Amino acid sequence: MxxxxxxxxxxxxxxxxxxxxxxxxxxxxxxxxxxxxxxxxxxxxxxxxxxxxxxxxxxxxxxxxxxxxxxxxxxxxxxxxxxxxxxxxxxxxxxxxxxxxxxxxxxxxxxxxxxxxxxxxxxxxxxxxxxxxxxFTEPLAAALEIEAQVPLQLRQRVLVVGAGRLGHLIAQTLAITGCDLWVGGRAPAQLAWLAARGLQVCVAA
CATH class of the missing domain: 3.90.180.10 (Medium-chain alcohol dehydrogenases, catalytic domain)
Structure with a gap:
């Protein structure tokens, strides 16, 4: 083959x-x-x-x-x-x-x-x-594993560091938990994509 x-x-x-x-x-x-x-x-x-x-x-x-x-x-x-x-x-x-x-x-x-x-x-x-x-099932499963390991409370403040491909998946899975989610990264285009979907973002210094 x-x-x-x-x-x-x-x-x-x-x-x-x-x-x-x-x-x-x-x-x-x-x-x-x-x-x-x-x-x-x-x-x-x-x-x-x-x-x-x-x-x-x-x-x-x-x-x-x-x-x-x-x-x-x-x-x-x-x-x-x-x-x-x-x-x-x-x-x-x-x-x-x-x-x-x-x-x-x-x-x-x-x-x-x-x-x-x-x-x-x-x-x-x-x-x-x-x-x-x-x-995308396997990387999505990896993102969901975070919630299994770290139970989150409603409106609990959470910061995802990094807005790459896995960071995007993690952020989107955490967003549906109702936590106070922020995503920090260095690439403006990646952060803009998340911000356009209603996520709070910040640029890492």
Whole structure:
């Protein structure tokens, strides 16, 4: 299959990457659309010694796996945990020391024609959600994780530092909580986009 391969901080398009074989409990997914994350760019710059297919934000169609998923459009949770270690049994699978991470740690990613993930990691995309919009599921989930970790009170003052792509998603998810939200950043155009949507912004010195 064709895939975008990272090795020694060099990216190249390969046409000879084998289609991955799903392990027990996994599904084979044909990739329809993939998003580029800052993590992908940092991997290219060498912040972590990854070798393989990049990418972890995707929408695809299940080609093989559980019958209820085959032929369905899906998105996926990127951490594939062991399910048996102390972290997993305590309900913290994203801290599993044995986990693989799609396109980041020991698992080829979605900048390819096909990928594999545990079937339990896959979520069906509703028909009314476009493939393009669904590609934002993974970064949106990361933004929503903040609310899960830090419960907010109505009108509690909150400052989001940074108005980049993830900052935008975080700000928009926090805005619906009713907190007193401010977004600080250095790029006037990014702040103007948020201000036009009713968010309070300030320019970082």
């Amino acid at each position: 064709h895939a975008l391969w990272l090795q020694d901080r060099q990216l190249r398009l390969r046409a000879d990457v084998p289609v991955p074989e799903p392990a027990a409990g996994e599904a084979l997914v044909r990739v329809l659309c993939a998003g580029i994350c800052s993590t992908d760019l940092e991997l290219v710059r060498g912040y972590y010694p990854y070798c393989g297919v990049l990418g972890h934000e995707f929408v695809g169609i299940v080609e093989s796996g559980p019958a209820q998923l085959c032929g369905r459009r899906v998105v996926g949770e990127i951490n594939a945990s062991c399910g048996t270690c102390d972290q997993c049994t305590r309900g913290q699978p994203t801290h599993c020391l044995q986990r693989t991470v799609l396109g980041i740690v020991q698992r080829d990613g979605c900048f390819a024609q096909y990928l594999t993930l545990p079937a339990a990691n896959l979520h069906v995309v509703p028909d009314e959600v476009s493939t393009t919009a669904a590609t």
